[in-house]
Amino acid sequence: MIDALRREFARRGWEPFAFQKATWDAYGRGESGLVQAQTGTGKTLAAWGGMLIEECGRREAGEGVRGKAGGKTGIRYLWLTPMRALAGDTHKSLVEAAGWVGLGAEGGEAFGIELRTGDTSSAMKVRQRDKPPAVLITTPESLSVMLSYPVMREHLAAVRGVVVDEWHELLGTKRGVQTELCLAAVRGLAAGGAGGADGAAMRVWGLSATVGNTGQALDALLGSGPQRERARLVTSDVGKEYRFEVLIPEAIERFPWAGHLGIRMLEPVLARIESAASTLVFTNTRSQSEIWFQSILRARPDLIGQVAIHHGSLDRDVRTRVEEMVKGGKLRAVVCTSSLDLGVDFPPVDQVIQIGSPKGVARLVQRAGRSGHQPGRVSSIVCVPTNALELVEFAAARDAVMSREIETREALTMSLDVLCQHILTTACGSGPEGMSAEALRDEVRTTHAFAGMSDEQFGWAMDFARQGGQALTAYGRFARLVERVDEQTGEVRYVVANQPLVKLHRLGIGTITSDPAMKVTTRGGAVLGTIEEGFIAKLSPGDVFVFSGRRLRLVKVHQMTAITEPALNVKSGMVPAWAGTRMPLSHELAEAVKVKLAAADGGDFASAEMAAVRPLLELQQAWSALPKPGTLVIERLRSREGYHAFVYPLAGRLVHEGLVALAAYRIAARSPHTFSMSASDYGFELLSQTPFDLDAGAWREVLAAERLTEDLLGCVNQAELARRQFREIARIAGLIVPSYPGQARSARSLQASSELFFDVFSEFDPQNMLLGQARREVMERQLEFGRMKRALEAIGRMEIVIKAVPKLTPFAFPLWVDRLRSQLSSEKVEDRIARMIGHLEDAAGTVAEPEFADLQDAGELPSKARRGRRADGKTKAKVPWRRPRL
């Protein structure tokens, strides 16, 4: 290690950790790799330390600081981060560290460390074009935009080191795929540029939190080739200690069996907030954060001004202000969503509170890490259950953290929409010289995402980029690439048809798509944030709703903007609902829950949480049985509503949504039934007006893994799902004209055009590979097909236990509530509650269990009873398969 750095470390009393030194050494040897470490253990230092050491070495060897590697000026180091805010923070610490080792300035020429994100001014971008910095901190999207400029490609040829921060955040997303493609491009440029000429091949280092599949993380980061073979995995040796505390509800007997809001726990949470100087309160949803924020201030008006709210729909200025206040230690508490999972380099907050299930082990660790965000400090988190079963989830999550059962992040492959975008980006960046399709194909194939790409697939993507594929050939707008034959070599190269297309393409670079939302402003025009169009559409002027921690009255809607004024002296307001995906319980956490339940089944209630839920679990045991590994519990219940079956595979909500449709379909194929359905993270419910009696053998057939694909296609409206999924694909692949920044575009128009493309392709170009991709994405993302298949295979090996139960069991109750909620969602809340209680009394009181069992054994129900069930007019319409998005 160079002296200046060593001195600086000594002055601060730091001794570099072994993993940091290992990274520096590997970096010095020209190797690539992945640094895996928990947040707050110094992994960024591991990455930039290597860079700085190398730069100091170069300087000692007499090379200038800026440029001149191999005689060429250019960007020598690239630092990618998934967030603009992180880019800013990284920039600050890098500049500071460069100062430590005397790289601040040299001969009047500063060692350039610069930022480039969407926030970067055009003046700065122009300067970077004319005079590239030595180190550039940027995002994957900005890197992609850079690759669309011929000049910037020249600068990138000097790159010798790339750091990809928070790689786990990108892995498993299309942003990750885009990063892979960009890295392959930079690698290609560097091989022919100064970095290569310099003798040192381009190194790539990923920085990541713990992931369950490091091998794949490395594959995706480095692609194929020599750098992968010599790749290093450096795991932090810094012991990070976690403390998980669970707030146990006082009156557990009265603690709800279902629900996710948790306001009941307000008082103990308030006590915690008051006991610490600064607290982050994580909630799972934006509206939950609004509700909690309101409730906290209502209960403690003295905290007004000291508590803030932060989530993704709030205006960026508002969020930035909140972040600054947290950094300045001016707030007691911030109620937030994942928006503060990472991204802001806080001084460690005193305390982190998690309201409700984190749904995954990694997320819990991530959030805990926001406290004690320094090597050697304990990170602790206070977990607040919102329903009784979450006590089990928290206990299970803690076990999983201790045994390091962390979720895997599967890298995506063959995302053709991203490839189509990348092809055009590359063409833009190739300028008048044009792009060679063969060279690009070979380069793309070095990525993990497209390693298995066939010539046919690439050819199709090229054709699509060139002229919009078969169906759109006639439209000039999609004639985007022009062939240019080199007269001497006869080689075909591709050039972008015209300059406006280049500009338009740059506008659309990126893989993040979001539902267009309506801006919410005050009368004065101050922007508060955005709310989904559908919510505002339900309101009329004068209506009051809660947003951004305020009560607002809708004045009017004008040009995609909801203009509001403060609503004073109003007690209640609707909390906006945003469209979003429901995060399913992760596989890892679900498995840990099963283990906990098995232990409980054996009488082990060792932890405080398990002791607290004991009465509930014992009730479940007494009335039915506890689901656990190796056992599939199915409950039969007859109520006034009809005939219920509750099944508990514990495979996460998405899988259960698929399974319930599948089970209904297969049962109905045996004999006609109409089912109502519901699904949760624990299991699913089928409800029919007519009895459906299945023994263990029959259930085995209904839940067989064989013919899964065929039957699933039979019961799920895949075409419609794919049609919706296509929106994202159409956007990324460049079919939809992007709107200029700041210009809102209504959800309807966006959807209309993507659906139009979908229909046109379906009819005139059925071989269009983007259609196939939409179907595949539906299977993988919305149905979690792989997990569903594994769940069914596991069920095939399980013992099936069928219990006829007298009333809704603790595990059944949440499912029942969920179904009612979805069916009655248009009714007023009060009516709903009244009805539910009515139902509950029925379910619990009037139906005798033996009768049900007897009747089922007899295979038929007396006609009188059947008529009786129907006479109350509660015939349930079949609930169509739905995914509440859009």
Added chain:
DNA sequence: GACCTGCTGCGGTATG
């Protein structure tokens, strides 16, 4: 006896 939810992230241009 019990019920009011639904994440995050990015991106364009520019002369004198």
